[in-house]
Amino acid sequence: MQHDDVADPARRAMFGRGVGVAAVAAAAGLVLAQPAQAQATGASKLQEVLKRGKLVVGTGTTNPPWHFEDDSGNLTGMDIDMARLLAKGLFDDPTKVEFVRQAADARIPNLLTNKIDIVAQFMTITPGRARQVEFTTPYYREGVGLLVLKDSKYKNYDELKAAGSKATIAWLQNVGVEDYTRMVLPEIKILQVESVDATFQSMNAHRADVTASDQSTIRWLVTKFPDRYRDLGFGWMPNSYAFGVAPGDPVWLNWVNTQIREGFLGVSYDDMKAAYKKWFGIDLPVAKVGIPSEYGLG
Amino acid sequence: MRYNFNWPVIWRNSDKLFDGLLLGLGIAVVALAAGCVIGILLAACRLSRHAVLRIPATVFVEVLRNTPLLLLVFFMYFGLPEIGVTAFDNTECFTVTLAVYAGAYLTEVFRAGLTAIPVAYIEAGKAIGLTALQRGRYVVLPVLFRIVLPSLSSALISLFKDTALAAAIGVPELTYGARWINVNTFQVLETWAVTAGLYLATCYVLAISLRLLERRYAMVR
Numbered sequence: 001m002q003h004d005d006v007a008d009p010a011r012r013a014m015f016g017r018g019v020g021v022a023a024v025a026a027a028a029g030l031v032l033a034q035p036a037q038a039q040a041t042g043a044s045k046l047q048e049v050l051k052r053g054k055l056v057v058g059t060g061t062t063n064p065p066w067h068f069e070d071d072s073g074n075l076t077g078m079d080i081d082m083a084r085l086l087a088k089g090l091f092d093d094p095t096k097v098e099f100v101r102q103a104a105d106a107r108i109p110n111l112l113t114n115k116i117d118i119v120a121q122f123m124t125i126t127p128g129r130a131r132q133v134e135f136t137t138p139y140y141r142e143g144v145g146l147l148v149l150k151d152s153k154y155k156n157y158d159e160l161k162a163a164g165s166k167a168t169i170a171w172l173q174n175v176g177v178e179d180y181t182r183m184v185l186p187e188i189k190i191l192q193v194e195s196v197d198a199t200f201q202s203m204n205a206h207r208a209d210v211t212a213s214d215q216s217t218i219r220w221l222v223t224k225f226p227d228r229y230r231d232l233g234f235g236w237m238p239n240s241y242a243f244g245v246a247p248g249d250p251v252w253l254n255w256v257n258t259q260i261r262e263g264f265l266g267v268s269y270d271d272m273k274a275a276y277k278k279w280f281g282i283d284l285p286v287a288k289v290g291i292p293s294e295y296g297l298g
Numbered sequence: 299m300r301y302n303f304n305w306p307v308i309w310r311n312s313d314k315l316f317d318g319l320l321l322g323l324g325i326a327v328v329a330l331a332a333g334c335v336i337g338i339l340l341a342a343c344r345l346s347r348h349a350v351l352r353i354p355a356t357v358f359v360e361v362l363r364n365t366p367l368l369l370l371v372f373f374m375y376f377g378l379p380e381i382g383v384t385a386f387d388n389t390e391c392f393t394v395t396l397a398v399y400a401g402a403y404l405t406e407v408f409r410a411g412l413t414a415i416p417v418a419y420i421e422a423g424k425a426i427g428l429t430a431l432q433r434g435r436y437v438v439l440p441v442l443f444r445i446v447l448p449s450l451s452s453a454l455i456s457l458f459k460d461t462a463l464a465a466a467i468g469v470p471e472l473t474y475g476a477r478w479i480n481v482n483t484f485q486v487l488e489t490w491a492v493t494a495g496l497y498l499a500t501c502y503v504l505a506i507s508l509r510l511l512e513r514r515y516a517m518v519r
Contacts, residue, residue, distance in 0.1 A: 128483060173468070173477055175481050175484075191468045192474075193466065194466050194468075194477065198466070198467075202376070205379040206379050206384055207375065207384075207388070
């Protein structure tokens with residue numbers, strides 16, 4: 001790793017496992033064998049970012065309202081605004097961000113290889129991912145919903161469920177898709193494709209009858225294309241979206257957490273409020289003055 | 299580098315890789331077989347004296363050979379249903395696309411093969427009174443296949459590797475299986491290392507077996 005500043009027993013342990021592992025890893029294209037440097041314990045990603053003068057953020061380009069390109073090709077969306085909230089906290093300048101455009105399955109590899117400082121790409125907190133990277137506190141609670149074409153023969157969830165294996169549902173190939181689907185549609189056929197836009201294309205091309213997607217995305221699409229899509233009005237599987245950071249750097253993790261918390265509850269509230277209103281139409285309530293709500297003493 | 303290795307999780311899900319490998323090989327073989335039929339017919343058209351056969355065949359081959367395969371797959375899978383063609387599911391759709399694509403490539407192979415058949419063989423066939431159809435069946439085709447065998451071997455390996463693109467439309471072949479393990483376990487490094495190893499081993503075994511076949515049948519020239 002290029003900026004491996006923290007003392008790292010994990011790396012030494014890994015080399016201890018022998019040449020075989022290292023050879024396979026090298027074959028897979030990950031650079032492992034950087035010469036060991038004198039490492040200043042305590043130096044954090046935070047210092048590295050401040051010194052560099054800009055934040056390098058991994059995100060996607062094709063998923064409104066999270067991260068997508070506006071008409072002039074600039075990245076915009078909730079994830080983008082969250083990244084800018086961090087930049088504002090770091091440099092007093094929300095524009096000091098370099099976005100690295102990446103596919104969803106590059107989120108963890110790009111963090112682990114230090115290509116990016118942080119992931120802002122509607123990343124769901126899951127225990128499996130948390131074994132590889134660390135998550136900050138969440139900035140949104142998402143749920144899964146069902147989207148159909150406007151003229152779909154399925155008027156509601158019950159009709160879709162009754163259709164059993166005659167119907168097909170399109171998903172982004174993602175963690176736990178089979179389990180999540182079977183919870184609510186035990187017999188439906190599942191089609192997993194490799195990007196979110198391909199899930200909608202599958203439905204447009206009548207390859208699938210329904211698309212499972214984020215409720216926020218469904219709301220966005222139905223608002224934008226009322227003649228094309230319809231919300232089936234069914235939701236399940238609450239899950240949390242958070243930033244992901246490389247593991248083992250508590251200083252950096254804590255800085256980001258602090259900035260998120262103060263977005264909801266403290267001095268950065270105005271930016272968080274604006275983002276929630278703009279992307280979800282949600283009015284963020286103002287924190288109550290007095291005993292901090294974190295202690296639940298109301 | 300902070301990465302927690304977990305190899306057992308790959309073996310636990312290895313059925314997805316092996317089923318995927320078999321499906322990929324199956325698709326490649328079917329595409330090659332169908333591609334040979336398409337290729338021979340189009341090669342004959344391209345060598346025809348009649349422009350009405352030659353020109354459409356040439357256009358078809360050039361268009362397909364100069365278009366990315368993934369784009370053709372998307373066109374067939376997402377595009378054609380918009381005008382009502384929904385006859386194939388995703389695996390069938392990919393196989394058909396790959397067969398047509400292989401056909402365009404093999405057209406050039408067979409065309410070169412046909413022009414390489416010594417004229418004396420054809421004339422010998424005529425001399426012993428074979429009809430045009432018999433000459434094709436007993437003289438041209440056997441010789442043609444011996445000439446193009448090395449090209450067909452590399453075409454099969456190349457088509458097998460192309461099946462990785464089918465993951466984009468959810469065909470459960472090897473790359474799809476690897477992606478499945480990847481997104482469900484996040485063991486990126488192990489997943490792709492094992493998958494690359496499987497592709498490598500399969501292609502290598504294919505190459506060696508086909509080389510033995512070539513040594514036995516290919517025309518020495």
